[in-house]
Amino acid sequence: MKRSSTYNLVMASVMAAFVLLTTFLGITIPVGGTNMTFHLGNITCLLAGIFLGPIYGGFASAIGSAIFDILNPMYISSLPFTFAFKFLMAFVCGTIAYSNNKNGEDRIYNIVGAISGSLVYMILRAIKALVINLYFLNMEPLTALLLMMSGLVVSLIKTAFTVGAVAVLFPIMREKLNGRNLQ
Secondary structure (H helix, E strand, O other), X not given: OOOOHHHHHHHHHHHHHHHHHHHHOEEEEEEOOEEEEEEOHHHHHHHHHHHHOHHHHHHHHHHHHHHHHHHOOOOHHHHHHHHHHHHHHHHHHHHHHOHHHOOOOOHHHHXXXXXXXXXXXXXXXXXXXXXXXXXXXXXXXXXXXXXXXXXXXXXXXXXXXXXXXXXHHHHHHHHHHHHOOOO
């Protein structure tokens, strides 16, 4: 069934609000000279890609995450990166989940999409950290590289948790939405 643009916009708006809300649900801890935030927002970004597809899911993720950055002074300077990176995470996830006419219905495609989207996001954040440390904070290359690597280790753990949560939550949410004729 082809969904209308109005339906897609409404669902993307709801998902953006959900991304914003779940991003607030977390903790921030110092790791390797920077702050790492463990929150549920990435889970909902990936779910947006699976439920809404690459474009609407990407924008829902980007907008919800960007609003979080606007509301939190600690992250306001990261807003352009957040918008782009979260869009790309959900876009990659949605592109894979919707490939080969699967339309977000195939568990394997969804999990591969979630892993791929998370890895793209993780790599983009690592590159950003390396560039900032090298060119803006004037760190020694080895120090900047070690900080980036420590961030990648933490990100891998977060990614495993995120993908696992998506694999568990997606079927439950799909069933609830189908039961209410919302999917």
